[in-house]
Amino acid sequence: MARVRVLILGGSWFLGRTIAEQAVSRGDDVTTFRRGRSGSDVDGVTTVRGDRTNSDDLARLAEAGDWDLVIDTSSFVPRETLQLARVLEPVAARYLLISTVSVYEGWPVEPLTEASPVLECPSDAGPDYGYDGDPGPSTYGFGKAGCERAVLEVFGDDRATILRPGVILGPMEYVGRLEWWLRxxxxxxxxxxxxxxxxSIQPVDVRDVAKFALGPELTGTFNVTAPGxxxxxxxxxxxxxxxxxxxxxxxxxxxxxxxxxxxxxxxxxxxxxxxxxxxKVDSQHARDAGFSARxxxxxxxxxxxxxxxxxxxxxxxxxxxxxxxxxxxxxxxxxxxxxxxxxxxxx
Ligand SMILES: NC(=O)c1ccc[n+]([C@@H]2O[C@H](COP(=O)([O-])OP(=O)(O)OC[C@H]3O[C@@H](n4cnc5c(N)ncnc54)[C@H](OP(=O)(O)O)[C@@H]3O)[C@@H](O)[C@H]2O)c1
Known part of the structure; x- marks a missing residue:
């Protein structure tokens, strides 16, 4: 059987790295694209060095295709994601974006499902779109909502997957939330x-998010949280x-x-x-599709x-x-x- 070809945008620390490790260990042909500043490369991946904001680097990246699956762990600015998705569309069968529960208008105040309203952000917005409220919304959430829109615009519903994790914990966690409590x-x-x-709480293990991202050929949008x-x-x-x-x-x-x-x-x-x-973020849809939380x-x-x-x-x-x-x-x-x-x- 042909090896699955996976491109990871990022791939050197925490979630991206965990995805890269799992993909290599299950025998995929893995490429990572990043600048070479954060963390280190996983043994066994092919690396393309470049900046996602640089169009020459993106053109060079596209030449290294084709891919069955792109997993984007490092999208924060919609217009950059839009450009990237357009460059990769001819050489990628499916695009999976790691988004966040922060895209919801009601986060963290209301219980949420995938049908809950999402922040309005255009697909070509710059880095400062939106505003920071207390407790929400956030420019981060607006930006991620615009990135989702960019990916869906370019790849369409039948070739795009959006994962919206809540808090992610586990080995290599750089935010350090769990580390703080342990210490x-x-x-x-x-x-x-x-x-x-x-x-009840719903943190999700980084390895479970990675496994789901590499899992069945899903399309659609999924909250990824522990069941609570x-x-x-x-x-x-x-x-x-x-x-x-x-x-x-x-x-x-x-x-x-x-x-x-x-x-x-x-x-x-x-x-x-x-x-x-x-x-209170409902993840039944992901569990029905095979997600499980340790x-x-x-x-x-x-x-x-x-x-x-x-x-x-x-x-x-x-x-x-x-x-x-x-x-x-x-x-x-x-x-x-x-x-x-x-x-x-x-x-
Ligand atoms: N932590 C949480 O609790 C949580 C919750 C929900 C969602 N999320 C989402 O999960 C994802 C976390 O991903 P992650 O852990 O892999 O780390 P990340 O910090 O989001 O991504 C960093 C990766 O992207 C690369 N990168 C950064 N800027 C780049 C650029 N301009 N051009 C090319 N590559 C670039 C970095 O490598 P170089 O620096 O070498 O380029 C690194 O490999 C994020 O999308 C985040 O929004 C996190």
Whole structure:
């Protein structure tokens, strides 16, 4: 049987790299296209060096085709994606875009399905299209929505696949959300655990997203999130156990009280968000098409093994957004203790 020919736009770290590793290990003929700045190439891939914003580089890339499948992990600016898709259309059978749940108008406030309204963004928009709101929308979400539109315009519904992952975790995660919790548990002591432990969450393992991207010849649009059977309590407890920590989780269950302390949601306490839609993204459509999500224990254990096994944490600008300082954490826990005592005293 002929080897499947896959082109990965990106392919050197986190999701792109995981896709490249899986594609090589299943015997595909894999090409990656990137500038040569982030991460490193996976053994066994053919690399075409170039910049996706440079038309000469794109023409050179197209000469290296044909491909059965293009997987684009690095689209953020619609007009660049439009140009890229036009150049690749004659030499690619199918184009799979890694998008995001941030394209939804209602993210993170409302529960979402693939039928929920998406932000309006033209397919030829530049990098600054849209605006940043709090809690949303974001220029990132507008840009991704425009990239989706660009791919669909060029490849059509029958040759385009759009994946909209929620939060992606796992080995090589450069944003560092799970890493932060793992290292926090390792440090021990009283840990500020935000919200209710039974709150369901939907982070998805990078390897499961990669497997789905390389999976059956799907077309259409798919949310890619865990089904929501696991909880924040499960996540923090597995972080505690895989690091061998004796930390004590102190659940600050009054989210309004916690938010009123001025904590930046999503970043200062990674993965904590009070909005009711944050972990309510329906992924039944993807599961019907073969997507399956591994337990968060496996994600946490393997990420810890990566972090402690010489897989140096990736130095990425976004990692500096994360985490609460030890002093602030303990001061908030002190205030929470006092608020609890007041509450008991008042009863
Ligand atoms: N992390 C999450 O929780 C999350 C959630 C939802 C969706 N997503 C989406 O998932 C994707 C993550 O992809 P990723 O982890 O593979 O990393 P990424 O940071 O999105 O992509 C980086 C890759 O693209 C290449 N690249 C960047 N700029 C380039 C340019 N101008 N020309 C050519 N290549 C370029 C980089 O290599 P060089 O620097 O060497 O060029 C690198 O290989 C993104 O699309 C993101 O929006 C992420």
């Amino acid at each position: 926090r548990m390792q440090r021990g002591g009283r840990v500020l655990a935000p919200g209710r432990p039974e709150r 059977r696991e909880t924040m309590g499960d996540l923090l407890n597995v972080c505690r156990s895989v690091t061998g920590s004796t930390a004590a989780l102190e659940w600050v269950t009054d989210e309004e009280w916690l938010a009123a302390q001025g904590i930046r949601q999503w970043t200062e306490l990674p993965l904590w968000r009070t909005y009711k839609g944050a972990w 337990p968060v224990r496996e994600t946490a254990a393997d990420t810890w093994a990566w972090l402690t096994g010489g897989g140096a944490a990736i130095d990425h600008e976004r990692a500096s957004e994360l985490g609460i300082s030890p002093e602030r954490e303990q001061s908030i826990l002190g205030l929470w203790d006092a608020a609890q005592l007041d509450h008991c005293g008042a009863e």
